[in-house]
Amino acid sequence: MxxxxxxxxxxxxxxxxxxxxxxxxxxxxxxxxxxxxxxxxxxxxxxxxxxxxxxxxxxxxxxxxxxxxxxxxxxxxxxxxxxxxxxxxxxxxxxxxxxxxxxxxxxxxxxxxxxxxxxSFSFEEALLAAGIDIRHISAGSNVPMFRTSIPTVPAGRFSGPLVVSMRPMKAADAIRAIQITSRFPSVHGAPVHLGDPAQIGIRDVMAPDYGDAVEIRAGEIPVFWACGVTPQSVVAAARxxxxxxxxxxxxxxxxxxxxxxxxx
Amino acid sequence: MxxxxxxxxxxxxxxxxxxxxxxxxxxxxxxxxxxxxxxxxxxxxxxxxxxxxxxxxxxxxxxxxxxxxxxxxxxxxxxxxxxxxxxxxxxxxxxxxxxxxxxxxxxxxxxxxxxxxxxSFSFEEALLAAGIDIRHISAGSNVPMFRTSIPTVPAGRFSGPLVVSMRPMKAADAIRAIQITSRFPSVHGAPVHLGDPAQIGIRDVMAPDYGDAVEIRAGEIPVFWACGVTPQSVVAAARxxxxxxxxxxxxxxxxxxxxxxxxx
Structure with missing residues (x-):
């Protein structure tokens, strides 16, 4: 350009x-x-x-x-x-x-x-600047996203499940990523969950509802952030x-x- | 008094x-x-x-x-x-x-x-104020502490492993606890690890090296903070x-x- x-x-x-x-x-x-x-x-x-x-x-x-x-x-x-x-x-x-x-x-x-x-591009820039590997970026794929069992708070015709994005990280990176993304509440902020995907209704962390699956390496923890696909999915559901x-x-x-x- | x-x-x-x-x-x-x-x-x-x-x-x-x-x-x-x-x-x-x-x-x-x-008393006060259950406090016991495989940075005669304290938490509480304790770098700050204890050389999370074992409930993650017993153990080792x-x-x-x- x-x-x-x-x-x-x-x-x-x-x-x-x-x-x-x-x-x-x-x-x-x-x-x-x-x-x-x-x-x-x-x-x-x-x-x-x-x-x-x-x-x-x-x-x-x-x-x-x-x-x-x-x-x-x-x-x-x-x-x-x-x-x-x-x-x-x-x-x-x-x-x-x-x-x-x-x-x-x-x-x-x-x-x-x-x-x-x-x-999430905004906080991913800050994570990369901190030297944290973001798997879907290093893999050249789309971030994996999942519908969860966490409900959003309805308003009028709009309701539906929270959609989250997932980034696998070593524990120390996950802690640092929580610190960094907490600084950015206007672009999803801190994660909503980490660890066991089943706790938020994700049955298969290798089968995302949107985007691409990414490798979770030995010793890594999946970390889940609220995702901007949530409003899109809620709008679509409102037809x-x-x-x-x-x-x-x-x-x-x-x-x-x-x-x-x-x-x- | x-x-x-x-x-x-x-x-x-x-x-x-x-x-x-x-x-x-x-x-x-x-x-x-x-x-x-x-x-x-x-x-x-x-x-x-x-x-x-x-x-x-x-x-x-x-x-x-x-x-x-x-x-x-x-x-x-x-x-x-x-x-x-x-x-x-x-x-x-x-x-x-x-x-x-x-x-x-x-x-x-x-x-x-x-x-x-x-x-850690200082950050525990802030965690309690946020409504986070601190297991050893609600159990009326001492915090469980562990020698880890993480080395400290030596100085002169002082060296030895990092000692950590452990508090089990649900994932959402762990995320909140990371945010809260990050605000207190002068009293150990953010956790150094969460999740799999073996990754930091802890073989049995129910057998602490100091303090008392605490229950880790289903769905909870052990969260590990650097502990002030580290300098004591390093001083003792220096004899x-x-x-x-x-x-x-x-x-x-x-x-x-x-x-x-x-x-x-």
Whole structure:
């Protein structure tokens, strides 16, 4: 990707997505910048979804919410246009994906509210900086994710199980990872579980519900974080007449810095 | 214990120990105040021991070090007299306990340096305040402690294995306990290990080297913290010609507040 040196990497990434020049997954794009999960819902559902996020901050940490009908989210990207700045979208009708596309201007409506939800890329950057191996990254695969037996707190039409991501680690790394991710409550924060997967309703840790299985080596402990797939799965289960999300892995790149999300 | 209302509980506790009116274990004495492990060494060994503590801050977090020959430690207790203010001492010669007593004025020497080392009572108070069950406290027993295969970093004559204390917890409590104890680096800080005891050389988690075994319930994980018995065991192994320690459980009560030790 080429961009003027004067333009921040996050803005350059969005401009490339906006023009259609970039349509790929956003992992490793604009390092240091917060990437976000996206859910765009009609106003009639937006208040319930906002309440759902408030009640479930670990899986649904909001980093930005738009005004209804307004495609701008200036608090997370001054020039951001939510209709075009994500490299790949999914359009849903009645709970089913009806279209995958790189721009949603053609289905935009004046009643749509955009929710940008923090993602684990932010804390993974901090874990890598601390020298902790993140298995799915070193394996070049997607993080394994699991539906759990832990319920979310319902709000209106939104309810369903917590989805978690899993990263296997040696005990000392798990302790350090708990410390590091605790500093980032706005991107899922500390793990919700570690050790025995069955305790949170995961029958086979080698058979994730989303993403790819990763090796758990001798002496390693599976560590589980609340996952931004939770709101997506809850929205899908609510079968709204209409909604838009990002396509998996194709996140919204914001101008926020991961470092600025740290509590201390 | 009776004391003038104008005297802080920590001062009252020391005055009672000083007068000989109190000679028991200090658990639950002067709640909120930092209690400390004590090692008193001749000056010829003090520099090496200070270096040992600097190199091993997790098991040996120093909260106060005296001038040679001076029995005062005003930074942790304005009126403190280290010769009399601990309820029970052990006097060691050539690595063996030769006397247990409630005052060490009769063996005091002008070359003795006193080391006050933080203890887990401080972080246990914070864990209890968070509603976390601490098994050995609810069982009314001593915390189980284990020699590990983890070496300390040697300094001069001081070397030996890390000793850890163990508290079994549910996974969610273990995560919370890591967060809480990370705030208290001057009283051992975060755990050094969790999960499989064999990984740190503990063959039987129900057979502690010091203290009492505690029940580990189904679904619980053993969590291991660096322990202030480490410096005691290292000092004993060095077989100094002369030293003084507190008797186990009979700690030095300081005027420092546990809450003041928290990083944030």
């Amino acid at each position: 080429s961009a003027s040196a004067a333009v921040p990497a996050s803005v350059a990434a969005r401009l490339q997505a906006r023009s259609g020049a970039f349509t790929g997954p956003t992992a490793n794009l604009a390092p240091g910048h917060v990437q976000a999960n996206l859910a765009i819902l009609p106003r009639e559902l937006a208040n319930d979804f906002l309440l759902f996020c408030q009640r479930n901050p670990k899986p649904c940490p909001l980093v930005g919410v738009s005004e209804a009908g307004n495609p701008r989210l200036p608090s997370i990207g001054e020039d951001l246009d939510i209709r075009s700045d994500v490299p790949r979208y999914r359009v849903w009708r009645d709970g089913e994906v009806v279209e995958e596309c790189t721009d949603v201007s053609h289905v935009w409506r004046d009643d749509l509210v955009s929710f940008a939800i923090g993602c 709204p007449s209409f909604c838009i999300t990002h396509a998996p892995g194709h996140m919204l790149v914001t101008d926020l810095k991961n470092a600025d999300l740290a509590l201390f | 009776s004391a003038s209302a104008a005297v802080p509980a920590s001062v009252a506790a020391r005055l009672q120990a000083r007068s000989g009116a109190f000679t028991g274990p200090t658990a639950n004495l002067a709640p909120g105040h930092v209690q400390a492990n004590l090692a008193i060494l001749p000056r010829e060994l003090a520099n090496d021991f200070l270096l040992f503590c600097q190199r091993n801050p997790k098991p040996c977090p120093l909260v106060g070090v005296s001038e040679a020959g001076n029995p005062r430690l005003p930074s942790i207790g304005e009126d403190l007299d280290i010769r009399s203010d601990v309820p029970r001492y052990r006097v060691w010669r050539d690595g063996e306990v030769v006397e247990e007593c409630t005052d060490v004025s009769h063996v005091w020497r002008d070359d003795l340096v006193s080391f006050a080392i933080g203890c 100094p010609s002369f030293c003084i320690t507190h008797a186990p459980g009979h700690m030095l009560v300081t005027d420092l507040k546990n809450a003041d030790l928290a990083l944030f």
